[in-house]
Structures are given as structure tokens and as C-alpha cells.
Amino acid sequence: MANRIWQYHFGRGIVRTSNDFGRFGELPTHRELLDWLASEFIAGGSSMKQLHRVIVHSSAYRMSSAATEQGLARDPVNDLFWRFDPRRLSAEELRDSVLAVNGTLNLELGGPGVYPPMPEEVLATSSRPDEAWGESSPEDAARRSAFIHVKRSLLHPLLVSFDLADTDSSCPVRFVTTQPTQALTLLNSDFSQSEAARFADRLERERPGDRRAQVARALELVRQRDPSPPMIERQLRFIRELEEQEGLTPRKALETFCLVAINLNEFIHLD
Amino acid sequence: MIPENLQPEDLPPHDRRGFCGRTRREFLWDAGAGFASVALGGLLGNSFFSEQALAADGVTPFRNPLAAKPPMFAPRAKSVIFLFMYGGPSQVDTFDYKPKLYALDGKTIDVKTFGRGGHRNKGRVVGPKWKFQQYGQCGKWVSDLFPNLATQVDDIAFIHSMTADSPLHGSAMLMMNSGRILSGHPCLGSWVNYGLGSMNENLPGFVVMLDPSGGPISGAKNWSSGYMPASYQGVVLRGEGPPILDLARPEGMTETTQRRLLDHLRSENEAHAGLRGGNPDLLSRIASYELAYQMQVYAPEAVDWESESEETQSLYGLDVDRTRDFGRKCLLARRLVERGVRFIQLYSGGNHNDHNWDAHGDLVLNHEKHAGDTDLPITGLLRDLKRRGLLDETLVVWGGEFGRQPTAEYEKGTGRDHNSYGFTMWMAGGGVKGGVSVGETDELGAEAVTHRLHVRNLHATILQRMGLDPNHMTYFFNGLDQKLVGVEGAEPIWQVMA
Numbered sequence: 073m074a075n076r077i078w079q080y081h082f083g084r085g086i087v088r089t090s091n092d093f094g095r096f097g098e099l100p101t102h103r104e105l106l107d108w109l110a111s112e113f114i115a116g117g118s119s120m121k122q123l124h125r126v127i128v129h130s131s132a133y134r135m136s137s138a139a140t141e142q143g144l145a146r147d148p149v150n151d152l153f154w155r156f157d158p159r160r161l162s163a164e165e166l167r168d169s170v171l172a173v174n175g176t177l178n179l180e181l182g183g184p185g186v187y188p189p190m191p192e193e194v195l196a197t198s199s200r201p202d203e204a205w206g207e208s209s210p211e212d213a214a215r216r217s218a219f220i221h222v223k224r225s226l227l228h229p230l231l232v233s234f235d236l237a238d239t240d241s242s243c244p245v246r247f248v249t250t251q252p253t254q255a256l257t258l259l260n261s262d263f264s265q266s267e268a269a270r271f272a273d274r275l276e277r278e279r280p281g282d283r284r285a286q287v288a289r290a291l292e293l294v295r296q297r298d299p300s301p302p303m304i305e306r307q308l309r310f311i312r313e314l315e316e317q318e319g320l321t322p323r324k325a326l327e328t329f330c331l332v333a334i335n336l337n338e339f340i341h342l343d
Numbered sequence: 344m345i346p347e348n349l350q351p352e353d354l355p356p357h358d359r360r361g362f363c364g365r366t367r368r369e370f371l372w373d374a375g376a377g378f379a380s381v382a383l384g385g386l387l388g389n390s391f392f393s394e395q396a397l398a399a400d401g402v403t404p405f406r407n408p409l410a411a412k413p414p415m416f417a418p419r420a421k422s423v424i425f426l427f428m429y430g431g432p433s434q435v436d437t438f439d440y441k442p443k444l445y446a447l448d449g450k451t452i453d454v455k456t457f458g459r460g461g462h463r464n465k466g467r468v469v470g471p472k473w474k475f476q477q478y479g480q481c482g483k484w485v486s487d488l489f490p491n492l493a494t495q496v497d498d499i500a501f502i503h504s505m506t507a508d509s510p511l512h513g514s515a516m517l518m519m520n521s522g523r524i525l526s527g528h529p530c531l532g533s534w535v536n537y538g539l540g541s542m543n544e545n546l547p548g549f550v551v552m553l554d555p556s557g558g559p560i561s562g563a564k565n566w567s568s569g570y571m572p573a574s575y576q577g578v579v580l581r582g583e584g585p586p587i588l589d590l591a592r593p594e595g596m597t598e599t600t601q602r603r604l605l606d607h608l609r610s611e612n613e614a615h616a617g618l619r620g621g622n623p624d625l626l627s628r629i630a631s632y633e634l635a636y637q638m639q640v641y642a643p644e645a646v647d648w649e650s651e652s653e654e655t656q657s658l659y660g661l662d663v664d665r666t667r668d669f670g671r672k673c674l675l676a677r678r679l680v681e682r683g684v685r686f687i688q689l690y691s692g693g694n695h696n697d698h699n700w701d702a703h704g705d706l707v708l709n710h711e712k713h714a715g716d717t718d719l720p721i722t723g724l725l726r727d728l729k730r731r732g733l734l735d736e737t738l739v740v741w742g743g744e745f746g747r748q749p750t751a752e753y754e755k756g757t758g759r760d761h762n763s764y765g766f767t768m769w770m771a772g773g774g775v776k777g778g779v780s781v782g783e784t785d786e787l788g789a790e791a792v793t794h795r796l797h798v799r800n801l802h803a804t805i806l807q808r809m810g811l812d813p814n815h816m817t818y819f820f821n822g823l824d825q826k827l828v829g830v831e832g833a834e835p836i837w838q839v840m841a
Binding site for chain 1: 525526527547553557558559560561562563564567569570572573574576578579581585587588589590591592593595596597599600601603604607608610611612615616619620622624625627628629631632634635637638639693694695821822
């Protein structure tokens with residue numbers, strides 16, 4: 073358990089093969105640390121929250137992801153945790169993050185699974201297209217991805233595209249692939265379009281009438297830090313070009329900028 | 344799973360321990376020295392794209408998991424078109440001629456059967472409902488269900504002694520597609536792409552086209568990549584509208600707007616990556632947007648069947664209502680083959696009951712419909728492939744997940760229950776002999792008796808013709824070198840090979 077919780081924070085377990093501590097598995101990179109975490113976990117009455125706290129308070133967790141030449145030369149695979157391993161968000165994290173930045177994420181816990189809209193093209197792959205998927209209210213459909221109903225023969229394409237675990241067997245470590253279809257999904261899907269529009273709604277609501285403040289707010293939300301003035305300028309220029317050269321309405325230009333914002337590597341990758 | 348970006352020489356000395364005298368990592372690397380290095384690629388997860396470098400011109404080369412890979416030996420076929428007759432066509436009414444069965448019509452006889460109705464020892468014979476005639480130089484007997492296809496028998500190898508493990512649709516479908524009756528295993532198309540990659544990175548390497556009535560039972564499980572990465576799963580292609588999900592630009596977004604968006608995104612992402620020492624994951628994501636853009640241009644062209652001549656369209660039956668849908672799929676399959684797609688699967692039949700070949704009620708009604716909808720298109724496909732010189736390198740496979748019993752399922756009517764004890768499939772092109780028939784069922788057509796073959800043998804044959812050794816192409820998962828043909832392995836059907 074200690075190894076898995078560590079894995080979810082760091083992207084890899086202290087034992088990298090978290091389903092296999094045996095002969096076919098990898099050796100722990102920090103055996104004493106793992107023993108200590110396990111003992112702490114037991115001593116804390118098996119409280120996962122307690123263990124999360126211990127881990128995220130550690131200096132290892134708070135390490136920058138910046139690499140040094142010396143570090144890369146001596147420990148390229150970061151066995152020693154000399155830096156934080158940058159990683160792409162998992163499928164669920166990505167969807168939840170989009171909903172979080174546009175302000176629609178519903179954090180309600182528990183209850184039966186929910187049914188975010190399923191594209192018609194995907195429903196058509198079911199042997200009973202009309203009865204294949206349920207319908208949830210917009211509020212329910214915006215709940216965390218963990219609460220999405222899992223139907224093994226009809227998985228949500230957004231999640232599948234970003235390497236959702238296979239639903240048939242235990243998955244100790246997810247694949248992290250980079251594929252053009254992921255770009256197509258994040259650029260063109262109904263999900264991206266409608267969530268980008270909701271993002272624009274939020275900006276107009278929170279910073280009415282002030283384009284610069286809207287852009288700054290958007291960047292602050294997707295990057296979790298204050299944007300630099302030149303970065304804001306670049307976005308404003310982009311929006312202006314969309315309006316002046318592409319003939320987009322101010323609203324449509326803002327939505328298009330929001331679409332860019334949720335496609336930024338800085339948003340999709342954690343470091 | 345294996346961590347990122349690892350070379351054996353990267354291993355610290357403390358990691359050296361006994362696994363056949365080597366570390367597990369070394370073991371995998373050694374095992375992967377030749378072809379199977381491909382296998383390792385699949386295991387590396389994170390580092391899938393880490394080997395990329397930024398080229399001098401600043402354009403990031405994109406190392407697609409579907410990039411072409413060398414076969415294990417000289418292939419006889421470059422692509423597979425699998426014509427999946429979902430529901431299970433009846434062998435004795437199509438290609439497995441059983442003259443004695445006609446006279447037994449209506450008689451109750453002793454015969455062991457196993458279908459959805461369970462195990463039975465007796466049954467009322469339903470005589471074949473169509474006449475058979477001999478065709479071609481090989482004199483193959485074909486029923487009147489396929490008047491067009493019958494003219495192609497000299498190019499076809501029939502396999503009459505197929506057997507499968509399950510007589511139920513769900514599990515039998517999984518078996519025909521992935522070699523197992525349980526889900527979670529990669530499909531044949533995934534294995535082919537994992538082994539060979541695609542010859543065209545602008546298109547998916549494993550394409551599935553479904554029936555208008557819906558997908559087969561268990562839907563996406565039938566084109567899943569199981570424990571392999573999602574790059575190897577089948578992509579559902581639609582004959583009308585945007586061919587691939589999310590391929591089309593959103594409504595109201597012009598090409599120039601999108602180009603501007605992508606340029607802006609790219610410059611922001613490059614600025615971000617620049618501060619991060621050229622992290623390869625970030626660079627490959629930047630590159631993936633450009634490839635996505637190319638796909639948007641390329642894929643619609645690939646499926647533009649309307650650009651084909653009128654003569655070609657009518658060859659596939661596009662000018663007749665009932666054959667238009669399957670004809671279009673067959674035509675698209677040829678266009679995809681021409682563009683280097685490795686594995687194309689076409690479904691005849693979808694949904695449930697009489698929407699597919701599952702003739703439990705009225706055999707004549709059911710099979711007339713499905714054979715009638717596909718006979719001309721399949722014939723057109725074979726003819727067109729042949730005249731374009733593509734048949735030699737394209738392996739066409741026809742069949743369902745099982746066959747049907749010679750006896751009736753119910754007290755009344757002509758419906759036949761499922762039969763996995765013996766059924767017929769055929770192959771054509773791609774290094775397969777024409778005008779041959781392999782294996783036999785008993786005189787009722789109930790069970791394979793000579794040269795019994797399993798779905799695994801069929802899979803082995805397809806892999807072999809594609810230049811992959813079915814018994815040596817492996818993927819390490821769950822502590823085991825997994826194979827499509829299972830740990831048991833399977834011989835290809837050498838008798839059908841040219």
C-alpha cells in the first residue's frame with residue numbers, strides 16, 4: 073500500500089513493479105524508505121490520508137523537476153529521486169482538470185455511476201446502440217472521472233484515448249502513450265469544444281469586460297501560477313488575430329483561446 | 344512494468360542479480376535483441392517516444408508506435424482484409440456441400456450438438472435450403488446463396504474443418520478476434536500492427552467497419568488491444584461523415600483558423616519545452632499535433648469512395664440498394680490497403696438476432712438477406728484486388744465466429760443453433776493457394792473429422808503469411824511471453840499456402 077500511494081504521487085513506486093515484489097519484479101530503489109513508510113502506515117492505523125500527508129510534506133515530493141546535466145549523466149532514470157519526474161496527466165486527471173479550470177467540476181462523492189455524454193459515433197459501435205448508455209444531468213455529468221460508469225464494452229473515448237487502464241486485468245502501471253489521436257481528441261471533440269466554451273463563460277463571469285484580465289485569469293488557472301506580462305501579450309495578440317484576420321467574434325475568439333489553454337503542454341504535463 | 348528509458352549499460356551494479364544469471368532488464372533486452380525489441384517497445388510505456396531527438400531544422404521527428412517495422416521473414420501478404428460474418432453462417436448451406444443431408448430433411452437422427460440450447464444427442468435435420476453447383480476449374484461446390492462469389496473459387500482456399508472453443512457469440516467472437524474466450528487479450532489486428540507497424544502513419548493501422556445495425560456483441564472488446572498500449576487497438580471507421588471520431592474540425596472552425604491555433608499552440612509549447620531541457624515527451628506531444636493535422640487532411644481522402652469510377656462503384660454493387668453499404672465498405676477496404684493499412688475488418692451483421700447471420704428462426708430469410716447483401720461486394724473486392732495486382736499481397740479472410748448445426752434448434756422451423764464443432768472459413772490472395780479445400784466435416788456437416796483445425800491455426804496462418812512467426816512473436820505481460828496462439832502454440836495451415 074505504501075508503495076502504491078508513493079507511486080500515485082511520484083509516477084513510479086519505490087518498487088517499480090508494484091504488482092510484483094517477487095522474483096520477476098524489480099528491486100526497490102529505496103528499501104529502507106519503503107519499510108519506514110509501511111511501518112508509519114501501520115502505526116497511523118492504516119490511514120491513507122496520514123500517509124499522503126507524510127509523502128507530500130517530504131522534500132523529495134517538493135523537489136523541482138528541473139534536470140541538471142550532472143544528474144542526467146549519473147542517474148538518467150532517476151533511481152535516486154534527485155528530481156521530480158515530470159509526467160503527463162492520466163486520463164481521469166486530464167478530464168477532471170479541464171472541468172476544474174472551467175469551474176464546472178462537481179466534487180460530490182459516492183452514489184451510482186454517472187454518464188457523461190457519449191459521442192453518437194461511439195454509441196453506434198454497441199450491439200444495442202439505443203440502450204447502450206445512460207443519461208445524466210449536466211451537474212452529474214461533470215463529476216470526477218472516477219464516478220463515470222464503466223461499461224467494459226463501451227468506454228468513454230476521451231479516457232481511452234489517454235491510456236485508461238484496460239478494464240479486464242489488474243493494471244499496476246498505466247501506459248503513457250503520445251499519439252496524434254490524442255491531439256485530435258483534445259482539439260476537436262465535443263468535450264473540448266463545450267468545455268472550452270464553459271471556460272470562456274467563467275472568464276467572462278469573473279473578469280467581465282476586461283480581455284487582459286480574462287487571459288491572465290485563464291493562464292493562472294491552467295498553469296497554477298501568475299503569467300508573465302509577455303505571455304499575456306502573446307495571447308492577446310493571438311485573440312486579436314483571430315478577430316481581425318479570421319473574422320471571429322470576440323466571444324468565439326475567447327473560446328478558441330480557451331481551447332488552446334487546455335491543450336497547452338504545461339496543462340497536460342505535470343512537473 | 345519496466346521503467347523509462349533504460350539501456351542495459353545504464354544499470355547500476357547493485358541491480359545485477361540472478362535471473363538466468365542476468366537481471367530481468369538484461370534478460371528482456373537480450374530476448375529482444377532481434378525482432379522482439381519491438382516487444383520491449385511496448386513494455387517501455389513512458390519511454391515509448393523518448394528516443395526522439397530534435398532535428399537540426401527544429402522539426403521534431405515523430406516516432407509513431409505504428410512506424411513500419413521489418414517482418415521476421417519475407418512476407419507473402421502486406422495487408423489483411425477480414426470479412427467477419429458475425430452471427431455464424433451455416434456451413435452446409437454455403438460452401439460445405441453435404442448431398443446426403445437433403446434426404447434427411449425432417450428426420451430425427453442421433454447427432455451430438457452443442458449450441459445455445461446446450462448439449463443434445465438427437466435432432467431434427469434441416470436439409471440444406473439451397474442447391475449446390477460446381478464452379479471453376481477446381482469444381483468447387485457452392486450453394487446458390489453466392490452466385491457471384493462462386494465464380495472466384497479458383498482463387499479461394501476453403502477450410503472446412505474449423506473448430507472453436509465456444510458455441511456462444513460473446514466468447515466465440517473474442518476467440519475469433521483475440522484467440523481467447525475471455526476478454527483482455529489483444530486482437531489479431533493489434534498483433535499484426537504490433538509486429539509490423541503501419542506502412543502509413545497518417546492512417547490507423549487497424550481499422551474496423553461495422554454494420555449499420557450496430558456493433559457485434561461486446562462492441563469494442565472485439566477490436567481491443569487488451570494488455571498492449573491503445574496504439575494497437577482497432578479504430579472504427581465510418582463510411583459516411585467524418586471517417587474517424589474527432590477527425591473533423593469543429594463546426595465553424597476554418598482550416599486557416601485551425602492552422603493559426605496550431606501555430607500559436609506550437610510556439611507556446613516550444614517556449615515551455617525550451618525551459619525544460621528538451622524533455623522528449625513534451626517534444627513528441629508537440630509533434631503529435633502536426634501529425635494530427637496531417638491526418639485531418641489525409642484520412643478524408645483515403646475514404647473518398649466517390650472519386651472512384653462508376654464502373655468500379657458498380658463492380659462493388661454500389662448502384663444497388665441492398666449491396667451499397669457492404670459494397671462501400673469493401674471498396675474502402677481496397678483503398679485502405681492501397682494506402683498501407685495493415686489490418687481491416689469488415690462486419691457483415693451487427694446488433695442481435697436476424698440483424699446478423701444468427702439464423703435461429705427462419706434460416707432462408709436470414710441467410711438470403713446476409714448473403715444477398717454481401718455476395719456481390721465481396722466478389723467485386725476480389726476482382727478489383729486482382730486486376731490491380733493487389734490480391735497477391737492482400738490476404739482476404741471470410742468467416743464467422745462459428746458455424747451452424749445441421750439440425751433444427753426448435754421443434755418447428757428451419758432455424759439452426761450455433762456450432763463450434765465444425766465450420767467453414769475461406770481465405771484468398773496473399774500467398775494462399777486458390778481452388779483448394781482443406782479438411783472435412785462428417786457427412787452431416789456437424790463436426791470436423793479430417794484435419795481438424797482450431798481458430799489458433801487460422802491465426803497462425805494469417806501471421807505467417809504476414810511475415811510473422813506465430814510461435815515466436817511474443818509480448819511480455821503478467822510474467823509470461825504472451826502469444827496470439829497461446830502458450831500451446833499452433834501450426835499454420837500449410838496446405839493452403841501457395
